[in-house]
Amino acid sequence: MDFQSFVDTFSAMTCIISIEKLSDVHFGNIRLVAGNKAYISSIEDTKNNMIANQMVSNKFIPDSPYENYIPKDLNFEDKCYRCAVLKKPSHEYIHPERYSFWLDMYFMPLESDVPNKFYCSYSQQVTIKADSGMMSNLSAETSSAVIETCIKLRGTKNFKHTMDEVIDDIRAICDAKLSCILLTNEQERTCSVLCQSSAPDVHVIPMDQYVNEVFDNFYDIVETWKDTIAGSTCLIIKDQYDMGVLKERNPIWFDSMQGADVNSLVLFPLEYNDILLGYIWAINFDINNTMKIKEILEITSFFLASEISNYQLFNKLEIMSSVDQLTGTYNRNAMNNRIIRFVSEKDPKPNCYSVVFADLNGLKQANDTNGHIAGDTLLKNAAKKLMEVFPECEIYRAGGDEFMIIAVDLPEKLIFDRVERLRIESENPNNISFALGHYFDDQGEDIRVAMRTADERMYADKERYYAKFPERKRK
Template identity: 45%
Template sequence: MDFDTLLAHYRAKACVISVEFFPDGSYGNIRVVAGNQAHCADMEALLHHPFVPGSPYETCFPKNQNFEDHCYRCVHSGQPIHAYVDLYMMGLWLNMFLIPLESDRPNFGYCIYCYDVTPKANTTAMADLSGETASAVLKACIKLRGAEDIKKAFQDVVEDIRVICGSDHCCILLTDSEKRECSIFGESLREGAALLPMSRYIEGFYAIAETWPKTLAGSTCIIVKDERDMKKLRLQNPIFGSILDLANVKSIVLFPLRHGNETLGYMWTLNFNVDDVLKIKETLELTTFFIASEIASYKLLDKLSIMSSIDSLTGIKNRNVMNNRVDRIVAGAEPVPKAVLFADLNGLKRMNDRQGHTAGDKMLRSAAAILQGIFLEEEVYRAGGDEFVLLISNITEDELQKRVEKIRWKSNMTEDVRFSIGVCYGEPDVRRAMRLADLQMYDDKNSYYSVHPELKYR
């Protein structure tokens, strides 16, 4: 066959790929047997020497098991294949087309590989999908974008994807490299499936997940369709392979969830309909792109929520959260607390002036820890620089006094933490209760400084 003449009609980068295949369904050598002018020029620029027809494909393109599988499927099935791939290791996007050709050699198949590489995602190419895939992806995007309860929306999307894939199990797993932990963000398990929920494996699972980047080796995903693929995976990643065997997993498609240069986690589907592997890959390839973006937004909003509600120095709730709770109580949306407690640190300014703010910060953290340890069931608020507040939901007056004494006892066990405390019990007006507790706290502070005048403001 005159491949050179055939390729001369292609203006885009194009080459002819040969695939050797065997009766048992496996394949052997994959080679680039010819290339058009655009391909040869590209190879010469990359390889710094002329393109050599008949070269193993990995001398022209990065070695990739998914690419090999695409080539084999194209020549073996006689069906064209299109894929739009994020070459994240290279910071590029690949738009590729595989078109099968007739072969005049037994056990050899040929296809035209036409491709284009860009540094940024092309929305037109990304949207060039089958109607069925586009519908599935659009449905997922609408659910995620219009959701008030984002966690429930992700759960619904995971369930939809499991059904599309005809699989036993689908899961979104988030990874935290700092804490070396994994968390389940969404999971769907088919009723009657011979698999266990991910919660049975989650403890210590980060050690498994951190092996996946090496197994991916630059690929966009891991696809295991049958026992032959599973054998390859066991050789590449024996630990992961053994876990899949123990879990009774026969097939898996696993995609990393990347946003920018960060891997947020992974999404997989287990024991899927292998006859639809290309449709499943196409669906997940684009769906995970949007899922990763939504997860990144969710994590950012969650982080901003934490920053707006948590005192960064002590780790307890801040004044914003306290004020919001008081507003809800006044509006009748939350029960009036049984008691209000104000606790103010004595000698913080003196500590900052004499030993520095590092020592003062340590003193504040110790104070917060004492209060939180005694009122484990309650929220402790840092209402100001050295002032802490508790709105106590359910407590008797006797128990409240016991805990106040415990605060004093525990603080006296430390070198420098000393509290002035004011409480108000049983007042139905929460704002009046806070004023009364505040006044009592200042009376206690004046008493403290009358005994220790040397500590006052110096």
């Protein structure tokens, strides 16, 4: 066939791809045999074509390996093999990490008269932004699975519980032995398991245990995944050839997967607004369903990333509205809300409770003498001390140098002994010093009475403290 004349009949960017078949499951070089003017321009015209600016090489040479133009991509190779050798046409709309645009890709098988050499045509169109119409062009099975996931996510009041259900569904659809969503924090270099699901007949180490105990820092491996995906949309390992590529790219990760008896893997990054939130994966699945699994996870990960981002944003806003950013204790807003819930009995009524007021001595002197940075350091150390003394209690920063502690269903003597210990320590000028007031209630009184009484006792303690140490009185 005159491939050049054939591709020249296309107006869209089109090329002919050849693939050498070495055995039933292995193949050799994948080459770009010929390209029409639009396709060659996408490689060579760096001045007017944005694709050309993102190619590895800008000189199109007929019958050259595809790796001359894009990095080795197992997904691209698999699509070429399925189309050219297995005669399965395919269409895909994707956003590879290596590009700043979306690709609408079409593969069509062609006949060949050369033994063990197969051909397909490849056409592509480019969109700068995601086209929802193209993204929704899915099979009925995939659409049903994605819609069910979206309905669960939209209607949930318990995000964690719903994610457990979603990952169970994904594992079942993929017929995989294990599925998991791992969240990452690039700034803190940490990762955490959001949810996981394993088949009933599979006994594996829970992923959170694997992440936290098997490795000193699992993030060291996780941060290599992006380079291993190598700018593609995902990573698919389905046979020993793919495992060989993984071993070459990432030997440490390869060894860890061998140790976990992983023989197949599909891994997708979860990204939202160009921010990596984590990864979703399925392992040890029926490789005959690879393309279906890829299609389902590809579109599902798009919606999951959006929901996870919203969930994390909500948590951040909730923390900002309830946590004092300087000391890490709860703030006055959280304290007021807690008191309202206490009084209205929206929170369970305790059998007993204690209220402790702790006013930090010496903050004004620290600010006046050494500046506000020293004052902030003193406040942070004071909060840390209270957290150490009252680890199971609620600690609030009620004002500038004043903290309130609520202890629920703890014995009066336990809290009293801690307050007295802290009061004795406060008299040492080398220690952090507090004026303290304590009130215990086991009669179901109004907590506002307890707060007022504890506050009065705290001020009485402050007067006692300055009477004993007049030289430390603020001026």
